[in-house]
Amino acid sequence: MRKALGIERVKVGARLVLATGVLSGCAAMADSGTSLLPLTSDELAVFRDQIAGCWIPPHGSDGVVRLQFDLSRSGELVGTPQVLSSGKSPEYKAAATSAVRAVARCAPYSLPAEKYETWKTVTLNFDLRDMRGY
Amino acid sequence: MSFVMGLNPMRTTGVKQLWRHACRLVAAAVTVAAISQPAYALIELDITQGNVEPMPIAISPFAGSGLQEDVAGQISQVVAADLQRSGLFRPIDPTAHIQQGMNVGTMPRFGDWRTIGSQALVTGSIAQQANGQIRAEFRLWDVFAGQQLIGQQFFTTPENWRRLAHIISDAVYQRLTGEKGYFDTRVVFIDESGPKDVRRKRLAIMDQDGANVRYLTRGDDLVLTPRFSPVSQEVTYMSYVGGNPQVYLFNIETGQREVLGNFPGMTFAPRFSPDGQKVIMSLQQGSNANLYLMDLRTRRTTRLTNTAAIDTSPSFSPDGSLVVFESDRGGSQQLYVMNSNGSGATRISFGPGQYSTPVWSPRGDLIAFTKVHQGRFMIGVIRPDGKGERILTEGYHNEGPAWSPNGRVLTFFRDTVGEQGGPQVWTVDLTGYNEQLVQTPNFASDPAWSPLLD
Secondary structure: OEEEOOEEEEEOOOOOEOOOOHHHHHHHHHOOOOOOOOOOHHHHHHHHHHHHHHOOOOOOOOOEEEEEEEEOOOOOEEEEEEEOOOOOOHHHHHHHHHHHHHHHHHOOOOOOHHHHHHHOEEEEEEEOOOOOOO | OEEEOOOOHHHOOOHHHHHHHHHHHHHHHHHHHHOOOOOOOEEEEEEOOOOOOOEEEEEOOOEEOHHHHHHHHHHHHHHHHHHHHHOOEEEOOHHHOOOOOOOOOOOOOHHHHHHOOOOEEEEEEEEEOOOOOEEEEEEEEEOOOOEEEEEEEEEEOHHHHHHHHHHHHHHHHHHHHOOOOOOOOEEEEEEEEOOHHHOEEEEEEEEOOOOOOEEOOOOOOEEEEEEEOOOOOEEEEEEEEOOEEEEEEEEOOOOOEEEOOOOOOEEEEEEEOOOOOEEEEEEEEOOEEEEEEEEOOOOOEEEOOOOOOEEEEEEEOOOOOEEEEEEOOOOOOEEEEEEOOOOOOEEOOOOOOEEEEEEEOOOOOOEEEEEEEOOEEEEEEEOOOOOOOEEEEEEOOEEEEEEOOOOOEEEEEEOOOOOOOOOEEEEEEOOOOOEEEOOOOOEEEEEEEOOOOO
């Protein structure tokens, strides 16, 4: 709580958080395959560019946000991306939120169906270290 | 960019992850005989580039009960205007909102907000309290993650509604950009009224968006170069009282005014130290000017430079260890950085033209300046080591940059040609693309930004 020239600020109750699609995530993960064909550098570049196009890096942020998520065969996001890095600063929180938002906003992803086993779980490092200062 | 196979997902934790392990165990039991290598691989990519565009955001018109219906609508409009002016957000027209009539307790239908392209959503309610105060609540929602990012409640008097809106804007700005906002701030400036040859100049103050203009002096004496204390509601400025320019200290809350020091010559360009305890300024003696530091408690003055040149416009680095200033000691007006005790002055500007009015960013990473070259006036920034000079805006006459407290936006004044022309206050952000006029009742010059009011 703070008081600023007659304005008193308090946090509003409990946060309302929606349930995420854990069950659908389970269904996708149970579907295992046997072949692991690597993505070509072109396929990776297209995937990376798609995410970069959906990401609005927060202006005040710095550092790296690492997150992991699962995709269905049709390229849809399964569940909510999981942030693997951690931080408590406002800069980090803004960066982490922006990264999760970018992944959710960008789906579905266009990736080669025959290589699904390779890309069904993805880790991304959203790197803001060279972005600050303009 | 890297391609990683067979990373162990067990190192992650959390409820969902545990559930995921359970799923995998079931899957493994079913297919264990068929699998000769890890059931999945991970793609790992580094994303080092993003899309620099304003974030689409929806500010749902705040709900208001009874007398506060108008106030509620105005608060959400001011929040939208603040965010829009920052250049980092693009508020979506409320008439395009699919989910209408929301209050702070309404659960958003996130699909509806995604449909109109919104990435974040602000909802709020204003309610009248029995004691005459208003209760304001707002929530910031992440539309794609489907979760609340901020929920806050305020109690204040109805006349504080604009400040309330700015405080909400700052909270939204900080949560989404990671840096402090600058909306709950004020700007002091020189209000200029009357014909061009006999302008009446008054010290005035306004909210950063141009609202709530108040006059601090009556216009009997010429006033120039007001500068805000970085830590308090105090302003230092120059005034010609009785024809002699002197540096003044003015307390905005109390209205108290005093002359700083009694010098034999004219004093110019005062500016506070980062702790607000000292004022650094220029003192003219003959055809030279040198820099002096005055301790506001002891009133003791220390001479910092001693040259046969004009040294002026000093500005401290935010940690107080260095000072940037302008000097013609090398033949033309250029920027120099020295230690705060006056030693080790080094020239940092080397481009064509003359450089003046340097101001150190509160973030410390840049110095803003005015540059004149071939009759054009430019506002630019340069790193303290003299590298990375960038011009943010240029034109017939631009002058006097001052930083927002978060070091992302500069305010300055731009003069226009002709009998009807006059100065107006503008802002430009560090990209140089987001230039905005600040509406003032009369002509206005020499703006200076306050710290956050909190």
